[in-house]
Amino acid sequence: MYWEKDLETLDRKELERRQLEQINWTIRQARNSSFYSGLKINRIDSLEAIQDLPLTTKEDLRNQFPYGFLAVDRERVIRLHSSSGTTGKPTVVFHTREDIDRWQNLIARSMYAVGVRKNDVFQNIMGYGLFTGGIGFHYGAELLGVMTIPIGPGNSKRQIWFLKHLRTSVVHILPSYALRLYTFFDELNIDPKKDLNLKIALIGAEPHSNEIRKKIEELYGIKAYNSYGLSEMCGPGVAFECTQQAGLHVWEDHFYPEIIDPDSMQVLPEGEEGELVLTTLSREAMPIIRYRTRDLTSLIPGNCPCGRTHRRISRIKGRNDDMLIINGVNIFPIQIERTVMAIPEIGNNYLIEIRKKDYMDKLLLKVEVNEQVFQGTLSELEKLQRKIIVELREELDLTPEVKLVESASLPVSDGKAKRVYDFR
Ligand code: AMP
Numbered sequence: 274m275y276w277e278k279d280l281e282t283l284d285r286k287e288l289e290r291r292q293l294e295q296i297n298w299t300i301r302q303a304r305n306s307s308f309y310s311g312l313k314i315n316r317i318d319s320l321e322a323i324q325d326l327p328l329t330t331k332e333d334l335r336n337q338f339p340y341g342f343l344a345v346d347r348e349r350v351i352r353l354h355s356s357s358g359t360t361g362k363p364t365v366v367f368h369t370r371e372d373i374d375r376w377q378n379l380i381a382r383s384m385y386a387v388g389v390r391k392n393d394v395f396q397n398i399m400g401y402g403l404f405t406g407g408i409g410f411h412y413g414a415e416l417l418g419v420m421t422i423p424i425g426p427g428n429s430k431r432q433i434w435f436l437k438h439l440r441t442s443v444v445h446i447l448p449s450y451a452l453r454l455y456t457f458f459d460e461l462n463i464d465p466k467k468d469l470n471l472k473i474a475l476i477g478a479e480p481h482s483n484e485i486r487k488k489i490e491e492l493y494g495i496k497a498y499n500s501y502g503l504s505e506m507c508g509p510g511v512a513f514e515c516t517q518q519a520g521l522h523v524w525e526d527h528f529y530p531e532i533i534d535p536d537s538m539q540v541l542p543e544g545e546e547g548e549l550v551l552t553t554l555s556r557e558a559m560p561i562i563r564y565r566t567r568d569l570t571s572l573i574p575g576n577c578p579c580g581r582t583h584r585r586i587s588r589i590k591g592r593n594d595d596m597l598i599i600n601g602v603n604i605f606p607i608q609i610e611r612t613v614m615a616i617p618e619i620g621n622n623y624l625i626e627i628r629k630k631d632y633m634d635k636l637l638l639k640v641e642v643n644e645q646v647f648q649g650t651l652s653e654l655e656k657l658q659r660k661i662i663v664e665l666r667e668e669l670d671l672t673p674e675v676k677l678v679e680s681a682s683l684p685v686s687d688g689k690a691k692r693v694y695d696f697r
Pocket residue numbers: 355356357358405406476477478479480481499500501502503504505508566568589591592
């Protein structure tokens with residue numbers, strides 16, 4: 274059940290002792306880079322004292338493009354990845370061979386934790402390339418020793434053909450694409466529950482509600498586990514759900530997590546929601562100290578029944594910058610998703626549009642509905658529409674406009690889903 278029992282179940286005291294040692298190593302290593310060369314603090318004497326170190330932001334990474342964070346000789350770098358940001362200068366991340374080895378190992382550890390074994394067939398439906406999702410899992414899966422199909426996303430019919438004929442048992446897939454892919458089975462006359470050998474989906478790389486996870490589990494008759502990561506830390510393999518499905522273990526022997534209040538930047542106690550800040554503990558090529566991820570979550574108090582001692586974070590609620598302010602009300606898109614996806618007649622995709630009209634913000638929700646419902650009578654559709662409005666009003670304190678659309682009719686991208694269009 275454990276890939277590395279000693280490390281995954283390490284006594285907390287010992288784990289924290291090692292973390293402190295590794296933070297001090299990281300400070301020394303980081304000083305080799307031009308960005309951290311002027312760091313005023315040489316070492317800290319307790320984990321709490323990490324708060325004395327400055328925070329690092331995405332903006333810092335951008336400003337230092339390309340080599341400002343590099344802490345080893347360029348010749349030792351064997352790989353570069355880049356974050357998925359679409360605007361402005363890209364940010365790049367460097368890895369030595371040892372960095373890559375450690376990363377692979379964390380992916381293997383994560384996959385093993387949810388039951389992936391050598392005899393599985395693994396179809397990696399995440400993008401390969403600069404994005405870390407595809408390549409990251411690819412090497413981790415190979416280290417675990419599982420047969421890996423590097424298919425990448427898209428081409429849904431070929432995807433299904435491989436799923437069926439190679440008896441794929443594990444996939445790594447964007448949650449939005451898992452729902453999209455489902456809409457192709459009917460046409461091919463394949464029943465994902467009966468005709469496939471699929472057991473596990475590793476889903477992540479984009480925010481998704483528990484309702485979306487459940488939907489994927491039910492549609493395919495499988496278990497879906499949440500995988501969290503970001504290129505700045507390595508990519509996937511930072512935090513992963515165990516089979517308890519009650520939060521994601523941050524692999525604390527390689528990353529030190531804190532939760533801060535994004536306004537005051539003060540560290541918050543366990544259980545309180547705020548922005549996740551991460552420090553790399555073992556990265557050579559590009560150590561990063563107290564990186565503001567912008568992702569909102571909390572550290573879950575208490576022990577996990579799985580026996581792992583590494584602390585858990587709750588499902589990511591969204592990014593700081595995702596928050597919408599609609600007529601003064603703060604809303605996260607995931608709140609809308611949670612409400613809507615819990616309604617059984619709803620299909621697999623939705624989209625949010627916001628416009629200004631007569632000085633007021635108007636939120637329009639376009640949502641796909643099941644085939645049968647869409648074929649139903651007008652009054653049934655109107656009833657459903659009213660139901661969505663009422664439930665959203667209760668949840669959000671705002672009355673949206675709702676438009677029901679046909680299954681698989683909303684636009685989807687090959688990469689992370691873009692579901693909010695703010696035209697204000
Ligand atoms: P990138 O560095 O381009 O791979 O993007 C990393 C970002 O994707 C993170 O900072 C999160 O905002 C988002 N992300 C990754 N995994 C998850 C997940 N499991 N749940 C929610 N958001 C995620």
